[in-house]
Amino acid sequence: MLISDGFMYVEFRRTLLDQVDSALEVTAIQALKNIDDEVDVLTFDPREDSPVLTSLLDEAGVSVDLLDQNGVINQRLGDSLTFPLQAQLSPGFKTIINADERWRVYILEILPRDNRPAGWLRVAHSLQSVDTTLRDLLKHHLFEIPLILGMVGLGGLFLANRALKPIGQITEMAERVRISGDLTQRIRYQGVTDELERLANMFDTMLDSLQATFEREKRFTADASHELRTPLTAIKGRLHVTLSQQRTAENYAETLQAIEQEVDRLIRLSSDLLLLSQLEQHHLALNLELIDLSDLLAAIAEQVQPLAELHHLKFSTHIASNLYIQGSPDHLIRLFLNLLDNAIKYAANDGQVTLTALSGDRSIQVMVSDTGIGIPPEHVSHLFERFYRVEKSRSRAIGGTGLGLAIAQEIVHRHHGAIAIQSGLGHGTTVTVTLPSQ
Structure with a gap:
């Protein structure tokens, strides 16, 4: 607001001075036409209506002087506004101060013509009215500042209170949660999108x-x-x-x-x-190293084969060669033994368990499939939860702790991979482990 008002003040003052300068310039041109060319002294033509012109100049606050080449006044119109001018004569506009009053002066050089000698035409206009107008404008702006600041302050206070209301709600709700321990409370903010x-x-x-x-x-x-x-x-x-x-x-x-x-x-x-x-909690270091997952899976398959035969299951492998990853052999052995052990435990009698390892786009996929009865869809999303069992009594009977898949998921995540389960009743179960390849 200060910058805007300051700019408006400067522009308004320049406009007023331009108007004064234009009026002085027009007056000077008109006065120049009224100079008597038939005498050898600089003077206004006596045939013009000088009293009327002087009265008009007085009312307009304008003084017109004819000066010789040395600056001596030969004739003056509007003498009620006379004041001593000691400034050096030079063509153009200037502002001078006389008796605590500012004057705008326009000086025009008069060239010799016929019998008329050379000299100077000086037109002066009092800036009292201009200064009064500018003071009134300044007072108006000064009065406007506290008014607008007050309005802005009240408006800002209103908007700030309204904008910070959600903060108050959050604070109150957090305090209620701290005191009561009830985590079911919510803010449920409804307002503008911000x-x-x-x-x-x-x-x-x-x-x-x-x-x-x-x-x-x-x-x-x-x-x-x-x-x-x-x-x-x-x-x-x-x-x-x-x-x-x-x-x-x-x-x-x-x-x-x-x-x-x-x-x-x-x-x-x-x-x-x-x-x-x-x-x-990442308290267990994995000690990752470059390993050949193909050889590791083949060794695990040899260990699992007798267990599958004991359960009268057909166990087959499809392992691609040269599958290299950065991993921890001990934890990967635990991971895939766990998955194969689950597949063998829950596969149907005379069923089949398959271990497949393929190379993908910058990743390796290891799939463990069985032809068991499958898992109901409503249970699949909970299988990685600790102690979660689809059939608790059956799981305890076969020696499970309910932590195998939770541990498998953590091992996969520590290897920057992903694990997923696909299953359906009567269609068996497939566990897919995706690990980044090297």
Whole structure:
């Protein structure tokens, strides 16, 4: 506003001065025409109506002087505005100050003509009216500044309060969540599409993620407690039954063997939990190295072949050669043994398990397929969750801990790859692991 008003003030002052200069120039031309050419002294033609002209010049605040070559005044019109002019004579416009009053002066050189000698024509106009107008304009602008600033301040306060309202909602909601611990609360901002809407939506999304994380952790804690309690309860029950009365040596041996099985299950569960925690928190170094995945998969297939024959399954491999990746051999062996073990466990009797490895566009795909009964579609998206089982009782019967696929997913992610499951009831299951190739 200051820059705009300053520019308007300067332009308005220039316009007023241009108008004064134009009036002085017109007056000078008219006065030059009224000079008497028939005498040898610079003077105005007495035949012109000098009193009327002088009165008009007085009203206009204009003074017209005829000066000789030395600057001596020969004649003056509008003498009520007379003032001493000591400035050096030179053609053109100039502004001078006399008696605290500004004057605009236009000097025109008079050339000799016939009997008329050379000299100077000086036309002066008081700038009092111009200065008064400029002062009034300046006062108007000075009065306008606090008024507009007040309006802008009130408008800014209104807009700021309105714009920052979502921030207040976020703060209040965050405080409620902190006090109550209820992660189901949301802002649900409804307003204009701007950065604050993005902030509010992002906050809601963050709360969704936190709620899902906490629910997953609560479910994990409950599942882990249940998984640990089951074998411990079995051990406690067998001990109680065995100690309730005298038993034979064969009965004690049978009880100890059953307890050993439950302890082995607890050890597997504890080991899997520790490994999964280390993988998720990146506390376990993978020590990646360049390995030939073709040879690794072939060696794993040799280990799995007897297990497949034990379950009366046909086990076949289709492994391309020269499949090189950067990986950890120990973790990759655990990954593919886990997937093949699952395929063999859940394949139908006299079914088939297939291990396929192909080279793709800057990636390697390893697929483990079985001809089992398949998995219902509603369960497929949950298979990588910890302790998730499609048939819990059946899974425990075959010795699973419910952590195998969660560990497999973490191993694949640590190798910058992806893992996916395709399955359908009656169509078997295919697990596809995609790893970056070298």
